[in-house]
Amino acid sequence: MQPVSICPSLSQFYYVNAPARDKGHLADLCTWPGAALQTTIFGTMASRLIVDETRCSGCRACEVACSDVHENAFSPVLARLRVLKRDAERIDRPIVCRFCADAPCVAGCPSEALSQRSDGVLQLDAARCESCGQCVLACPHGALRMHPTTGQPLVCDLCGGKPVCVAACVTGALGLEERE
Amino acid sequence: MTVNGLAGSVLRADLSQGRVRCEPTELDLVRAFLGGRGLNVAGLLRELPAGVAPLSPEAPLFVGVGPLVGTSFPGGARFNITARSPQTGILGDSNAGGFFGPELRFAGIDQLVITGKAVHPVFLWIDDDRVEFKDARGLWGMDTVQVTTAIQQELGSCDVQVAVIGPAAENGVLFSGVFANLSRPAARTGMGTVMASKNLKAIAVRGTGEIRVADPGHFRECIARLNERILAHPEYEIRTRLGTTSLIKSLQVIGGLPTRHFQSGLFEAADNVSGETIEQRYKVRSKACFACNIPCSRYLVADDPRFPGLHFEGPEYEPLAGFSARVGNADLPLALYAIDRCNRLGMDAISVTEVIAWVMELGQRGMLASAEADGLDLEFGNGKTILALVEKIAGRDGFGNVLADGVRAAAHRLGRGQEIAMEVKGLELFQADVRAMKGYALGNAVASRGADHLRSEPWFEFSGDHEEAIRRYGIPEAADRLAWKGKGKLVAHFEEMAAVSDALGVCKNTYNNMEVLDWGETAELLVATTGWPWTGEEVCRVGERIVNAERMLNARWGITRRDDTLPRRFLDEPAGPPGSPSAGSIVELSMMLEEYYEARGWDEATGLPTAAKLRELGLED
Numbered sequence: 121m122q123p124v125s126i127c128p129s130l131s132q133f134y135y136v137n138a139p140a141r142d143k144g145h146l147a148d149l150c151t152w153p154g155a156a157l158q159t160t161i162f163g164t165m166a167s168r169l170i171v172d173e174t175r176c177s178g179c180r181a182c183e184v185a186c187s188d189v190h191e192n193a194f195s196p197v198l199a200r201l202r203v204l205k206r207d208a209e210r211i212d213r214p215i216v217c218r219f220c221a222d223a224p225c226v227a228g229c230p231s232e233a234l235s236q237r238s239d240g241v242l243q244l245d246a247a248r249c250e251s252c253g254q255c256v257l258a259c260p261h262g263a264l265r266m267h268p269t270t271g272q273p274l275v276c277d278l279c280g281g282k283p284v285c286v287a288a289c290v291t292g293a294l295g296l297e298e299r300e
Numbered sequence: 301m302t303v304n305g306l307a308g309s310v311l312r313a314d315l316s317q318g319r320v321r322c323e324p325t326e327l328d329l330v331r332a333f334l335g336g337r338g339l340n341v342a343g344l345l346r347e348l349p350a351g352v353a354p355l356s357p358e359a360p361l362f363v364g365v366g367p368l369v370g371t372s373f374p375g376g377a378r379f380n381i382t383a384r385s386p387q388t389g390i391l392g393d394s395n396a397g398g399f400f401g402p403e404l405r406f407a408g409i410d411q412l413v414i415t416g417k418a419v420h421p422v423f424l425w426i427d428d429d430r431v432e433f434k435d436a437r438g439l440w441g442m443d444t445v446q447v448t449t450a451i452q453q454e455l456g457s458c459d460v461q462v463a464v465i466g467p468a469a470e471n472g473v474l475f476s477g478v479f480a481n482l483s484r485p486a487a488r489t490g491m492g493t494v495m496a497s498k499n500l501k502a503i504a505v506r507g508t509g510e511i512r513v514a515d516p517g518h519f520r521e522c523i524a525r526l527n528e529r530i531l532a533h534p535e536y537e538i539r540t541r542l543g544t545t546s547l548i549k550s551l552q553v554i555g556g557l558p559t560r561h562f563q564s565g566l567f568e569a570a571d572n573v574s575g576e577t578i579e580q581r582y583k584v585r586s587k588a589c590f591a592c593n594i595p596c597s598r599y600l601v602a603d604d605p606r607f608p609g610l611h612f613e614g615p616e617y618e619p620l621a622g623f624s625a626r627v628g629n630a631d632l633p634l635a636l637y638a639i640d641r642c643n644r645l646g647m648d649a650i651s652v653t654e655v656i657a658w659v660m661e662l663g664q665r666g667m668l669a670s671a672e673a674d675g676l677d678l679e680f681g682n683g684k685t686i687l688a689l690v691e692k693i694a695g696r697d698g699f700g701n702v703l704a705d706g707v708r709a710a711a712h713r714l715g716r717g718q719e720i721a722m723e724v725k726g727l728e729l730f731q732a733d734v735r736a737m738k739g740y741a742l743g744n745a746v747a748s749r750g751a752d753h754l755r756s757e758p759w760f761e762f763s764g765d766h767e768e769a770i771r772r773y774g775i776p777e778a779a780d781r782l783a784w785k786g787k788g789k790l791v792a793h794f795e796e797m798a799a800v801s802d803a804l805g806v807c808k809n810t811y812n813n814m815e816v817l818d819w820g821e822t823a824e825l826l827v828a829t830t831g832w833p834w835t836g837e838e839v840c841r842v843g844e845r846i847v848n849a850e851r852m853l854n855a856r857w858g859i860t861r862r863d864d865t866l867p868r869r870f871l872d873e874p875a876g877p878p879g880s881p882s883a884g885s886i887v888e889l890s891m892m893l894e895e896y897y898e899a900r901g902w903d904e905a906t907g908l909p910t911a912a913k914l915r916e917l918g919l920e921d
Contacts, residue, residue: 177595179588180399184372187510188520194371195406195510205399206458207482208449210584210599210611268508288372290531290540290593291586 167239167281167298171214176293178205178212182285189284190274197268200276201285204262214294216285217242217263217276225273228258234273242275249273305367305513305829306330307405311431313424315498316357316416320431325410331832332918335366337393338803338846339411340382344391345853347413354386354490355497357417363404363463363503364411366805367829370402370511370590372523374530375807377401377590379463379480385489386497387474387651387706388726388750390854392489395754395802396463397589398481403461406507414498423451423502428509436501441467443644444479451504462504466646468694469496473704475651475728479643483614484589487648489727489749514831522825529816530593539809540586543596544617545575548624554781555880556736557625558729560664560680561657562722562869564877565733569630573620577632587613589807596809604633615639621731622653627660628680638690645694654728655703655710656689662717674699722867724751725859729867735875736882737761739778739787739794742892745864746791748850757812758794761787784888788895796843803846845917848909851902852919861907864893 183199191198204213219240226234226242233248234255251271256264264273278296286294304327312321333342340362352358361383368376379401385392404412407426414424421436434454439447444466451462461480469476469492477487478495495501513519530536538546548570551557555565571577582602586595601611610633619642623635642649662668663678670678674692676685676699692700703710708726711718722729727750734741743756760769761781769779769786772793778786794812800822801811810816817825819836826834851859865871866889875885897904901913914920 174585177586177588177592179590179592179595181372181374181591181593184591188372188516191510192516193510193512195508197406197508198510204458207613208445210613212585212587288593291595 167278167296168219169216169278169283169286170295170297171216172293172295173213174293175291176203176212176214177291178203181288181290182214182294185284185288189279197265198274199285200274201263202265215261215263216294218261219276224258224260225255225264228254230254234275241278243277244273244275246272302831303512303514304831305371305511306335307365307370307408307410307509307511309408310411310413311409311426312413312415313431313433314416315414315418315422315433315500318418318433322429330367330410330830332842332845333849334800334803334842335410336364336369336378336803336805337380337382337395337799338364338366338842338849340364340380340393341391341846341849341853343411343413344382344384345849348384350856352384354384354389354392354494357498358415359384359494361414361491361494361498362411363414365401365404365409366803367410367826369805370405371513371519371829372591373804373806373825374523374527375589375592375594375810376805377592378802378805378807379404379486380802380805381478381486381491383491383494384857385491385727385749386493387490390725390857390859391749391850392491392494393749393850394477394486394488394491396478396480396484396486397592397807398461398484399590400461400463400480400484400503400505401805402590403505403507405511406509407505408507408509409505412503414495414500416498418499421499421501423504424500425455426503426505426507428507436499439501440470443467444646445482445644447502448479448482451502455504455506457506460504460506462502464502464646465492465495465500466644466694468645468647468704469493471694471696471704472496473647473694473696474706474709475648475704476646477648479646481613483612483640483643485643485646485648488650488752490648492646513829515828519825519828522821522828526816526825527593530810530814533814533816535814536594539594539596542575542579543598544809545578545615545620547617548574548621549576551621551732551736553881554736555875555877555882556733557621558657558731558733559625560628561626561661561720562733562867563661565736565875565880565882566877567625569624572630573624573632573635575617575620578615578620578636581632582636584611592807594809600636602633602636604637607633607637610637610640612636612640612643614643618731619649619653622649622657623686626653626657626731627686628657629683629686630681631683634683634686638686641687641690641694645690647690647694648728650730651706651728652690652693653731654722655693655707656686658707658710658717658721659689659703660685661720665720667716668714672699719868722751722869724866725749725863727751733870733875733882734866735870735885735887737781738784738887738892739781739790741866741870741887741889742787742791742896743794745866745889745893746795746896748847748854754798754808756791756794756798757808758787758790759813760790760794782882782885784892786895787892788897788899791892791896792847792899795847796840799843799846800839803842841917845919847900848913848917848919851909852914855908861893861897861905864907865889 476492588595739758747755775786777783
């Protein structure tokens with residue numbers, strides 16, 4: 121694996137010595153010891169995902185729902201979002217695509233397979249994608265993962281505006297704010 | 301490959317040979333036993349050689365995960381761990397939630413079968429289809445929290461799910477459990493002790509596979525209906541706020557708390573130690589098992605200068621009532637600290653609180669002198685004694701060594717106190733006075749792993765719904781907690797529900813206590829899952845088959861009707877105190893047992909399944 125180039129302010133949150141098995145597991149190495157709980161608003165355009173970590177029960181129903189509707193399978197590694205959990209430190213942290221303006225993953229894609237719509241949502245041209253994993257490495261938030269068999273990035277499409285992860289979240293840790 | 305909701309494999313690990321073997325999950329067995337607890341008892345029946353001692357290397361240990369585990373079924377999170385119990389000598393079986401069970405399924409495993417004994421401590425590392433025995437010599441002696449963290453660090457990921465044992469198991473304490481996600485114990489019947497006897501410190505798993513059901517669309521519809529029903533349930537709100545800790549107050553209301561070793565059904569300090577008090581003072585956030593929409597657990601941070609840094613996920617009602625009412629302790633932070641110690645040391649808090657409370661009652665009656673118990677003050681509620689005994693038991697240190705085999709063995713060893721030992725078949729009784737709930741009394745008397753409420757959990761007797769009782773059982777009193785009539789049928793029915801729940805890998809809070817699916821709806825869900833035809837009748841039959849198979853297994857170890865009994869206190873001493881809502885009640889056990897054997901189709905004299913019943917269930921040898 122190439123040395124991981126990530127936002128320096130986030131580097132402290134990764135286990136530097138951990139054996140990195142494959143690019144798809146980059147986010148597994150993420151940790152956030154002692155970080156303060158926070159509410160963060162992700163997304164910039166028409167609709168935004170709202171994560172309120174103080175309400176997350178860590179159940180991962182969001183991951184299950186996501187893989188169910190996108191892949192017809194129950195498999196957290198196929199989900200477009202994940203819940204980072206560290207039991208001993210009381211951390212349950214949903215990691216979702218932030219739909220960044222000037223998204224680093226899009227910029228990092230050497231084959232122009234990833235693009236961003238005007239509303240911020242990412243699109244993958246599967247035919248062009250060469251499964252190189254640069255987008256996964258480019259994401260500073262650990263929000264992108266690769267499909268374990270195709271090697272292509274699992275891209276959140278906000279379920280066309282009605283995200284099933286939000287519907288599956290009973291505690292209100294995940295929310296959707298629609299703006300117009 | 302056919303899509304049937306199964307993960308697909310049974311993984312066999314032989315620790316003596318250092319070999320693993322993978323076999324396809326047997327579909328005939330799934331058809332008959334579903335999975336989890338069912339598949340495990342089928343395995344024990346077939347594979348446990350006669351005359352093998354529970355802690356000998358040849359004795360197999362089964363970890364089963366049912367067909368709904370890892371799916372979107374809310375709370376489809378549970379794994380069962382099964383072996384011959386070193387504590388009771390009969391069926392050992394325990395069950396826990398969290399995230400370990402689903403991860404096993406994502407690694408392709410429906411059941412794990414462990415035999416043999418490693419030459420030195422190891423942990424089993426299952427990384428999808430790569431399986432390794434890893435050196436655990438450096439981990440031996442660590443508590444459950446330390447070892448979980450150390451293994452996740454060694455493997456480089458906090459996504460690895462780990463089920464571990466603590467120092468108590470290593471020291472041979474016979475009621476040591478297996479702990480997942482730090483404080484989710486499969487605690488009962490000493491399954492941790494069995495792991496320790498194999499030099500197996502932990503099982504770590506990461507799975508990146510998938511579970512596919514036969515009809516995803518129909519499955520989704522079933523789950524959507526189920527979710528609506530759960531969210532609209534009248535208990536939903538209280539369950540999400542308090543989980544099982546709400547029972548402190550509910551049992552106080554009916555006079556059913558196990559106060560001072562079941563000498564009173566009321567605990568004067570119930571408000572001090574209630575779930576509501578924990579919520580107000582210490583709760584940080586709700587917590588849930590895998591994919592569950594009832595976050596009934598909680599992170600708590602208990603700010604108490606005596607116990608700096610005390611924080612954990614939990615507790616459930618059982619350890620809470622154990623370290624408060626049962627041992628007569630009104631000091632909530634101390635109770636929470638004791639629970640955390642039990643979890644870290646890796647012991648069953650029900651058994652631990654029974655032996656402590658038993659010792660305190662012996663002291664109260666002048667049957668045990670302080671000098672015989674390492675000089676401890678044996679008065680009920682003495683915090684120092686409670687904490688000291690937890691440590692002594694886990695370390696088999698001094699007087700703790702007498703208690704570390706369970707209350708039955710302790711009474712035998714001291715030669716006194718048998719009449720007040722609160723156990724059935726060698727397993728300690730849960731945290732409720734069953735004189736206040738006759739169905740639970742019967743359930744504990746006949747439960748296949750010894751005294752236990754989770755083998756039946758017949759909540760219906762609290763309903764007071766006579767019409768429904770007549771419809772279900774033909775007897776209105778089945779809905780009255782203090783009545784004995786109708787409880788045979790009630791318990792038989794709920795035993796089948798509990799068995800199916802454990803076989804599917806779902807939580808009894810929803811499947812039993814909230815009755816969110818009936819047999820027909822369960823069958824519909826199974827059709828969508830497996831793609832095989834199922835009827836409600838067949839699902840119910842699976843439950844009956846599991847109960848009968850467990851009874852046959854126990855019969856091999858000499859269990860008969862004679863063992864289906866309760867501690868003398870419940871049969872002879874009227875419940876107290878005077879004026880409580882259950883005052884004066886005693887358990888009319890023999891009448892209930894007759895009803896029960898009849899409902900089961902078992903021989904009334906021996907309490908064993910008849911040949912006809914076994915044939916009917918396809919269980920003849």
